[in-house]
Amino acid sequence: MLINHNEILETVNMLRQEKLDIRTVTLSLNLRDCQDSRPAKLQRNIYSKITNTAKNLIAVVDELESKYGVPIINKRIAVSPISAIAEGCKGKDLRSIAITLDEAADKVGVDFLGGYSALVQKGFTSGDVSLIDSIPDALSVTERVCSSVNVASTKAGINMDAVKKMGGVIKETAEMTRDQDGVGCAKLVVFCNAPEDNPFMAGAYHGIGEAEAAVNIGISGPGVIRSAIENSPGLDFTSLSEIIKKTSFKITRVGELIGREAAKRLGVTMGIIDLSLAPTPTAGDSVALILEKMGLEYCGCHGTTAALALLNEAVKKGGLFATSSTGGLSGSFIPVSEDLGMVKAIKAGALSIDKLEAMTSVCSVGLDMIAVPGDTTAETISAIIADEMSIGMINDKTTATRLIPVPGKKVGEVANFGGLLGGAPIIKLSDHSSKDFIDRGGRIPAPIRSLTN
Amino acid sequence: MSSKIIVTVLGKDQSGIVAKVSGALANNSCNIEDISQTLMDDIFSMIMLVAIDEAKIKIDELKNLLLKLGEKLNLKITVQHEDVFRFMHRV
Numbered sequence: 277m278l279i280n281h282n283e284i285l286e287t288v289n290m291l292r293q294e295k296l297d298i299r300t301v302t303l304s305l306n307l308r309d310c311q312d313s314r315p316a317k318l319q320r321n322i323y324s325k326i327t328n329t330a331k332n333l334i335a336v337v338d339e340l341e342s343k344y345g346v347p348i349i350n351k352r353i354a355v356s357p358i359s360a361i362a363e364g365c366k367g368k369d370l371r372s373i374a375i376t377l378d379e380a381a382d383k384v385g386v387d388f389l390g391g392y393s394a395l396v397q398k399g400f401t402s403g404d405v406s407l408i409d410s411i412p413d414a415l416s417v418t419e420r421v422c423s424s425v426n427v428a429s430t431k432a433g434i435n436m437d438a439v440k441k442m443g444g445v446i447k448e449t450a451e452m453t454r455d456q457d458g459v460g461c462a463k464l465v466v467f468c469n470a471p472e473d474n475p476f477m478a479g480a481y482h483g484i485g486e487a488e489a490a491v492n493i494g495i496s497g498p499g500v501i502r503s504a505i506e507n508s509p510g511l512d513f514t515s516l517s518e519i520i521k522k523t524s525f526k527i528t529r530v531g532e533l534i535g536r537e538a539a540k541r542l543g544v545t546m547g548i549i550d551l552s553l554a555p556t557p558t559a560g561d562s563v564a565l566i567l568e569k570m571g572l573e574y575c576g577c578h579g580t581t582a583a584l585a586l587l588n589e590a591v592k593k594g595g596l597f598a599t600s601s602t603g604g605l606s607g608s609f610i611p612v613s614e615d616l617g618m619v620k621a622i623k624a625g626a627l628s629i630d631k632l633e634a635m636t637s638v639c640s641v642g643l644d645m646i647a648v649p650g651d652t653t654a655e656t657i658s659a660i661i662a663d664e665m666s667i668g669m670i671n672d673k674t675t676a677t678r679l680i681p682v683p684g685k686k687v688g689e690v691a692n693f694g695g696l697l698g699g700a701p702i703i704k705l706s707d708h709s710s711k712d713f714i715d716r717g718g719r720i721p722a723p724i725r726s727l728t729n
Numbered sequence: 730m731s732s733k734i735i736v737t738v739l740g741k742d743q744s745g746i747v748a749k750v751s752g753a754l755a756n757n758s759c760n761i762e763d764i765s766q767t768l769m770d771d772i773f774s775m776i777m778l779v780a781i782d783e784a785k786i787k788i789d790e791l792k793n794l795l796l797k798l799g800e801k802l803n804l805k806i807t808v809q810h811e812d813v814f815r816f817m818h819r820v
Contacts, residue, residue, distance in 0.1 A: 284737060
């Protein structure tokens with residue numbers, strides 16, 4: 277047999293015991309050819325383009341899942357930023373466009389569709405302003421639509437007017453979905469250096485520089501990495517890094533196989549593999565647990581940033597060799613509500629917002645799925661965003677925030693978002709005001725790329 | 730792409746496992762090209778490389794059939810296209 281007995285059992289064990297899966301197969305789709313200044317016509321074009329192009333998405337993914345015996349958890353769609361697609365409508369009927377996207381997603385059977393988005397790192401167009409103002413309404417009247425706003429980049433700096441605006445948008449979105457603990461905010465990401473080929477929600481959109489349509493794959497497998505560490509006790513960090521690299525290679529190969537085959541069957545370009553460790557609220561499927569297995573009593577104690585840095589680098593180095601095309605967010609995710617280890621660490625008082633912020637400087641994405649007190653001011657939320665955007669801008673990496681000010685809840689209470697979004701204890705923030713800082717507005721200029729100390 | 734699957738069988742050892750699994754495959758014109766089995770303590774593990782080009786049923790149906798057989802015998806049986814192993818373990 278070409279593959280030996282133990283190798284086959286290793287794969288079977290990864291799938292059965294360690295919850296190896298493909299986290300998402302995301303069809304990324306250009307909507308620029310749908311543009312029309314008449315909102316009704318635009319909606320028809322969008323609905324028809326999505327439902328025609330993605331009509332076989334679910335069937336194809338289900339076939340692959342069965343053929344290879346690899347669970348594929350999510351099937352999703354990312355579309356061109358709607359701020360640009362709907363700009364000709366002069367801000368009219370954005371709610372109806374959001375509903376059209378929701379209906380198209382429902383029709384083809386995907387649980388989330390990303391791209392209700394605007395890119396405003398340097399400034400706003402009139403279409404951007406209309407879209408951003410419509411986000412709270414759009415997220416409260418739809419189930420599947422996800423929104424993202426890129427407010428900063430290493431090349432452009434930080435648009436602090438946009439940062440200020442997003443604080444208010446997040447508060448309003450939480451308020452409009454208060455009966456579900458502000459779940460609308462779980463579908464809203466604020467980015468610095470947003471990738472154009474990200475398969476993961478809520479921040480996925482089809483970038484302007486992308487092909488007509490592509491399949492992007494988000495891999496996963498925190499449980500597999502954790503087991504690999506567990507099964508190799510007492511290693512020094514050099515050897516530990518090697519173990520993680522080898523495991524990441526194997527996980528990524530499965531993503532590459534599924535991606536190639538899905539693209540072929542759907543008749544679109546094979547896009548990228550996103551080399552990410554994405555936790556879920558299922559026991560054992562946790563990034564925090566991996567860090568703890570390295571020897572930390574709790575995720576969040578001193579040493580956590582170093583452990584995460586090692587993990588993130590090793591996952592990328594192992595994965596890069598396994599795929600012909602890497603992209604998206606590629607790194608470890610630390611979405612608090614979706615990771616039982618993170619939740620436990622916050623409850624134990626071991627993990628603070630400050631440590632989470634430090635962790636985001638060495639890993640993927642940022643302050644993700646963090647429940648904050650309902651009475652947090654819009655300016656404080658903007659200030660948290662500004663800090664996070666600064667880390668991304670200066671370090672030339674993607675950072676983001678997905679903060680949920682949970683209406684009516686205080687520090688120590690628990691918010692529940694349901695399903696894959698999980699639940700989280702409300703985390704403590706600084707009691708002091710950032711209002712005068714945020715009220716300044718304007719732009720924090722882009723950094724220089726030399727003298728980088 | 731070849732049409733070969735890997736069938737794995739794991740569970741408590743008992744008489745007739747090989748006969749029953751290979752019988753089910755033979756009944757559906759699936760050709761076993763390679764087979765390996767080991768016994769560790771009391772746990773039986775068997776791996777079969779099976780060509781299904783001439784199979785009478787589709788891979789999904791074969792999978793369901795073997796899963797049901799597994800349930801009946803209290804064994805864990807998996808059926809996967811061989812490429813997933815080839816991709817993961819060979820560059």
